Amino acid sequence: MRRVSLLSAAFGIALSGAALVHAIPAQAADTVTIVIKDHKFEPAEVKVPANKRVTLLVDNQDATSEEFESGEMKVEKIVGGRKQIKVMVGPLKPGRYPFFGEFHEATAQGVVIAE
């Protein structure tokens, strides 16, 4: 019981902070779109500028949810069926940063190339 009330309290606090977060102007950052279709990434290879914070827009066109994950980029985020998410990565040093979809790891594989 206690857990529920604490969680909802935390949510209440977080909710009241929502306006504040929205007030912060969006960071002028490069956005790269990665589409998920049939449990595959399209494109499976994306290039981003090195040493710069980049936003990845993951557009899931499948009906099922997916977890966009990369140990190399330290990212882990669920994207619902037919939904989009944004993840901030970097600044990345030049190199290859593989990512995968944890729920369909056999087919959902890709790589970000920072250069």
Next chain:
Amino acid sequence: MLASLIIVFREVLEAGLIVGIVLAATQGVPGRGRSISLGIVGGMVGSCIVAAFADGISSLFADTGQEMFNATVLLIAVVMLAWHNAWMAQHGRELARDMKAVGRAVQSGEKSLAALAIVIGVAVLREGSEVVLFLTGILASDEGGIATVATGGLGGMALGAVVSVLLYAGLLQIPTRHLFATTTWLLTLLAAGMAATAVNFLAQGGILMAGGTVLWDTSDVLRDNSLVGQALHVLVGYTDRPTEAQLIAYVGVVVGILLLTRWAASGAPPSNNSHVASAAE
């Protein structure tokens, strides 16, 4: 089908290891079974609710709702673990040495148990909501349907439960007088690891912009998404590419809990003091 079993197992493993440590840490505390079960059941119910509102949560706070939610939930657990350890520093020795003292400690013991029930609840909630999303996704698609969901769900949960029981049984092999010191350390490192993970979610959501530099890379030795790496990630907060901010959070929480434990121990009855100090070492 095997893939879904492995995915569910991995998620259950994370919550299960925490349950195992908490079970060992609460040896001899009356009413622990009820509190821990309540934590698990509450977490499961919460998982379904979170999964049902996943899209809504995700779109909160300029699409950083998921990160905020994860970070909040982890930080709640960190605070609860710190609280429990401080409580143990004050009362743990009494529990270990003299079961008659338990009566006196019951009231505050319940508070500590509530804190641990919350830790378990949020751990189950976080991992469980991923399981629910994954399994409902399979159910909705034509990837295998109900058979896959049943195998993955029940099999993965059973395997996860076995591992937590093994951890619990292993910890019980430690002689009672060392058990509290061991579990106190385990809970401290568990909290530190959670804080480091929370920091990572804040960075991913773009809320924390500083300290993103990766300090070292041990992924060739042990990847944190391997099974062993994942277990160590839960138990001691292992991560193969820690950032500056993560290291600061980790060390900060360890030092913070140690100081808090010392401070709580110094407030304990004088006859207890020396014992408690040695327990904290």
